[in-house]
Amino acid sequence: MxxxxxxxxxxxxxxxxxxxxxxxxxxxxxxxxxxxxxxxxxxxxxxxxxxxxxxxxxxxxxxxxxxxxxxxxxxxxxxxxxxxxxxxxxxxxxxxxxxxxxxxxxxxxxxxxxxxxxxxxxxxxxxxxxxxSVIAAPGTLKTGQGGPYTVFTPFKRRWLATLDLSSAAPLAPPDPQGPVRPLGPALEEAMTLAGAAASAVPAKLWPGGEGEAHRRLTEFLAEAALRYDSQRDFPAVTGTSTLSPYLSLGVLSPRQVLSALLAAFPDALEGSGGPSIWLSELIWREFYRHVVAAFDHVSKGEAFRPAFADLPWRQDPEGLAAWKAGRTGLPLVDAGMRELAATGWMHNRVRMAVAMFLTKNLLIDWHLGEAHFMDQLVDGDFAANNGGWQWSAATGTDAAPYFRVFNPVTQSQRFDPEGHYLRRWVPELAGLDARSIHEPWRYAGGPKAYPKPLVDLKASRERAIAHFKAHAAG
Ligand SMILES: Cc1cc2nc3c(=O)[nH]c(=O)nc-3n(C[C@H](O)[C@H](O)[C@H](O)COP(=O)(O)OP(=O)(O)OC[C@H]3O[C@@H](n4cnc5c(N)ncnc54)[C@H](O)[C@@H]3O)c2cc1C
The missing domain is CATH 3.40.50.620 (HUPs)
Structure with missing residues (x-):
């Protein structure tokens, strides 16, 4: 033997x-x-x-x-x-x-x-x-100065320019090396994870296994990929792939995704439509992995940008608790946080909105949001989660500048105009029409069972910008 x-x-x-x-x-x-x-x-x-x-x-x-x-x-x-x-x-x-x-x-x-x-x-x-777990190995894509990329667009250009489709071709599973092996009770027992029992998210939302991952990939490519550019920001629409849990645990490989994408849309590498924009998201995934591989301080919990390394944050345990519970009085934020609690997943547009609200309007440390997401997300992935939080907090690589603060009311007016997403996750608002549901406090005080906004959006936005500005300058 x-x-x-x-x-x-x-x-x-x-x-x-x-x-x-x-x-x-x-x-x-x-x-x-x-x-x-x-x-x-x-x-x-x-x-x-x-x-x-x-x-x-x-x-x-x-x-x-x-x-x-x-x-x-x-x-x-x-x-x-x-x-x-x-x-x-x-x-x-x-x-x-x-x-x-x-x-x-x-x-x-x-x-x-x-x-x-x-x-x-x-x-x-x-x-x-x-x-x-990535198509381009960290360390292989270098800027003109020979260093790692810290800005996405040139990273993406280089990623595409150096893509070698022959080495990115997916491999078949190995041939059987013997008769089928039964699992046996000892292995079944060893695979039990003590911490898993506390999950309240129904298992049927996220079935395990490669078959399920490929089913989602096939369905997305057949139904939503072509319209991804116009639908991906609308949380009430099934406009994204929901593949993140499968990609983050490697149940699906990025090469399998790329190859299926190009089989369905041969122009995806050059074009600018839905399939190409979706490919950009996969390249964002690689970007954050390259960042983590190149900059050790990111894994040590430090802000990527030194200017914001010791930005003082507000201590606000009640605000944090209201945010986690989806009881801030801002419908989009609350809908997102409740979607997260119920499903272990949240739509990307809403992730950005709730993260901006926590770090800007409440001025609460992004580490607390990052940790809560890691605690709740089925797709919790250090590189993507840290990247997303530092992007929202303005402390990261190629982050949103601190003065670009998303307004959760205009965000939901724009991306959930009829309020379908809000009604689904915040049933207290179910009786409101498409105009009042985005800012219920303005219309006869709003429903009794729903809280008043935790902060005034305009004043808290100005406070955040002044705070970041003073710190960046000092
Ligand atoms: C604050 C914040 C925290 C986040 N935390 C995570 C996390 O822990 N794990 C995670 O996988 N994604 C995270 N994201 C990125 C993004 O929100 C999710 O990947 C996306 O919503 C997953 O849905 P989908 O599979 O339908 O994505 P699609 O829109 O179908 O995108 C396809 C794939 O591309 C990748 N991807 C898409 N957007 C991003 C992005 N911005 N950064 C990195 N990869 C991306 C994912 O693997 C995703 O499955 C976070 C974003 C923010 C703003």
Whole structure:
């Protein structure tokens, strides 16, 4: 029996187009492993909704590996620092000669992976690392000065100019290496994640597995992609793909997405319509991963822009609690926060609006919003979440300038003109017409059960701009 090739699965829970799995399977029989790092996930603020989604996808992966005859082991390594001491003895007990895994980019993940690679190298077990969760590997796209990009548009231009479609072609899953393996009660038990039980988001909203991810991709390309440019900002419309949870956990790869997009819309790389704009969003996803890989201070919780590193924020526990509960009295903000609580997901336009409201109108520290999102989101992803929060707070790479403060009333008037989204998530407002629903306090005081606005939008906007301006200048 040849020595097994070990594949360490992390946020790449699929068998098709998995760079590490494909390379390992080409070298010999594969044994797959996953490390349960529950204490580390808790330290990273990963919440129950995400853990429940992770557990469903872990079970789907185990079943897919079982069909391929690939043994799968789940080990406990509560903190990332436990990874080398857990993996190496286990690998040695299997008589393994090689470990394969796909790279991850936040600082703690890189440190974990480097420590594992060092321990294995010292023990004489080969380590092979792959670029998998992005199409362009971090570090390969450089500005004219040779540094990493901090502005999206030139990054995107370079990304497109260097795109090599042949190396971005998705790989098939490996051939079966033996008869189907039943999962067995020990593996079933090992895949249970303690923190997942607290999730109140119905599992049927986000089924696990590669089949579901591809179903969503196919449906989006057939139905909404062509109109993405005109519909993506309207939260009452199913105008976006809802693929973010699947992409962030690697149930779907960006190469699979790109290849399906180009099969459906061969002009997507050049054009300016819906499919091309959608491709830009996938490039934003890569941009934030490159930022995290290049700038360690982002992973340490620091503002990207030094000018705003120690901006003083308001201490306002009641305002924060009202924001989290969707009881700010601003309908769009409340609808978004309630959508998040009920589904573990929020429409992008509304994410921007609630984040702007927290960091500008309430002047509450973006870290608190970032942490709440991480606690609630099914698609919670460090790079995208941090990028989105720092964009909204004006502290990030290529962020919205601090004086561009979204007004949640004009945002919903523009992007939910009939109030369908507001009525769906804020039932207290269901009886209001399309004019009054955006600012119910202006019309005979609004419904009794609904709070008055937490802040005056105009005054709080001016306060925020003055605050940022004084700090930027000082
Ligand atoms: C404050 C804030 C926090 C966010 N937190 C997250 C997060 O934790 N995880 C996450 O995946 N996205 C996050 N986003 C980005 C974006 O809101 C979601 O990716 C998007 O709403 C997911 O819906 P979709 O899959 O239907 O997207 P589509 O519109 O169908 O886009 C396709 C894919 O592109 C990627 N994408 C789209 N927009 C962005 C973006 N602005 N930045 C990075 N990638 C993007 C996602 O992978 C998405 O699935 C955040 C945005 C903001 C403003």
């Amino acid at each position: 040849p020595a097994p090739q070990l594949v360490w699965f992390r946020n790449d829970l699929r068998v098709a187009d998995h760079r590490a799995l494909a390379a390992a399977a080409a070298a010999g029989p594969v044994h797959a492993v996953f490390l349960k790092a529950e204490a580390q996930w808790a330290a990273h603020g990963v919440g129950a909704n995400r853990l429940a989604f992770l557990e469903r996808n872990l079970r789907a992966l185990a079943a897919a590996l079982g069909v391929l005859g690939i043994p799968f082991t789940v080990l406990e390594a509560p903190r990332f620092r436990d990874a080398p001491g857990t993996l190496l003895p286990w690998a040695q007990a299997q008589g393994a000669t090689a470990l394969h895994f796909n790279d991850e980019y936040p600082l703690n993940e890189r440190r974990r992976d480097d420590a594992v690679a060092r321990a294995f190298a010292q023990a004489g077990v080969a380590v092979h690392r792959y670029t998998d």
